[in-house]
Amino acid sequence: MRAFFDMGGYAAFVWPAYAVTLAVVFLNIFWARRALARSRQEARRRLQMQGEAS
Amino acid sequence: MDWTWFHKLASPPHVYALAVRLTPWFAWPAALCIAAGLWGGLVLAPPDYQQGDGFRILYVHAPSAWMSLMVYVTMASAAAVGLIWRMKVAHAVAASCAPIGASFTFAALVTGALWGQPMWGTYWEWDPRLTSELVLLFLYLGYMGLRAGIEDPQRADRASAVLAVVGVVNVPIIHYSVTWWNSLHQAPSVMRLAKPEMPPAMLVPLLLMLLGFTLFFVALLLTRLRGEVLSRERAASWIREVIRT
Numbered sequence A: 001m002r003a004f005f006d007m008g009g010y011a012a013f014v015w016p017a018y019a020v021t022l023a024v025v026f027l028n029i030f031w032a033r034r035a036l037a038r039s040r041q042e043a044r045r046r047l048q049m050q051g052e053a054s
Numbered sequence B: 001m002d003w004t005w006f007h008k009l010a011s012p013p014h015v016y017a018l019a020v021r022l023t024p025w026f027a028w029p030a031a032l033c034i035a036a037g038l039w040g041g042l043v044l045a046p047p048d049y050q051q052g053d054g055f056r057i058l059y060v061h062a063p064s065a066w067m068s069l070m071v072y073v074t075m076a077s078a079a080a081v082g083l084i085w086r087m088k089v090a091h092a093v094a095a096s097c098a099p100i101g102a103s104f105t106f107a108a109l110v111t112g113a114l115w116g117q118p119m120w121g122t123y124w125e126w127d128p129r130l131t132s133e134l135v136l137l138f139l140y141l142g143y144m145g146l147r148a149g150i151e152d153p154q155r156a157d158r159a160s161a162v163l164a165v166v167g168v169v170n171v172p173i174i175h176y177s178v179t180w181w182n183s184l185h186q187a188p189s190v191m192r193l194a195k196p197e198m199p200p201a202m203l204v205p206l207l208l209m210l211l212g213f214t215l216f217f218v219a220l221l222l223t224r225l226r227g228e229v230l231s232r233e234r235a236a237s238w239i240r241e242v243i244r245t
Helices: A002-009 A011-053 B004-009 B012-044 B053-085 B088-120 B128-149 B153-167 B170-180 B200-232 B237-244
Strands: none
Touching: A002 A011, A002 B053, A011 B012, A011 B053, A011 B088, A011 B200, A011 B237, B004 B012, B012 B053, B012 B088, B012 B200, B012 B237, B053 B088, B053 B128, B053 B153, B053 B170, B053 B200, B088 B128, B088 B153, B088 B200, B128 B153, B128 B170, B200 B237
């Protein structure tokens, strides 16, 4: 187990590389969902305004 | 040839519904492939005879670099379709690609730097491969900045599409930079016509990661595309139905 985390002495490079990539993966999930939620909210607001106008 | 499928792709409600239905079919296989690829790359693959365990950065670096290029080609192709056929959905696809591509280009640059330090003795060098990849990041950021800077969505679509299409010249430069010039970066060992030079225990996790990231990209693209399509449609009755659910 110790050897696994030590990565043959390359731990300081291997783990940050994996951390950055996985962070980008999870941030992309978060950003994509947030972008969709915002567009839906905006569309809802537009529809409401149209409803009031007519 | 029957072109109905193509015409259907120009219809926003059809695309929206299709994106809703398809997303899980890409997202879950992507999660499985990436999980298996990580396990294979970190645990099962043997250490490299020259780079020891340091080579394991390959399993996050190569898929990120692959994404940076593949997403750009997708974005430029969609932009070209949008310009040629004046197809709103195609512009929506291109706009959805940019933030995904930019973030993975960033990941490719950072993981590359973290690999460069122990193997080449430097985080950064103004080397053809590294420089052209940095230019790719600026292309993505320029594309996003241009879109954000133009108020009228149709003009933003067209102007940014021109930038995306012109910028595609950088893609072959990145890919062939290691063969055209004397680069610090190693030559391709998987993406080549001859047989790959890796043993299966090293190669299979890499292929799983590449496949997983590609599927993940499609799932992200479909999610973002729904938002882009919604924001481009004004006063269409189908919107009323999709935002209620």
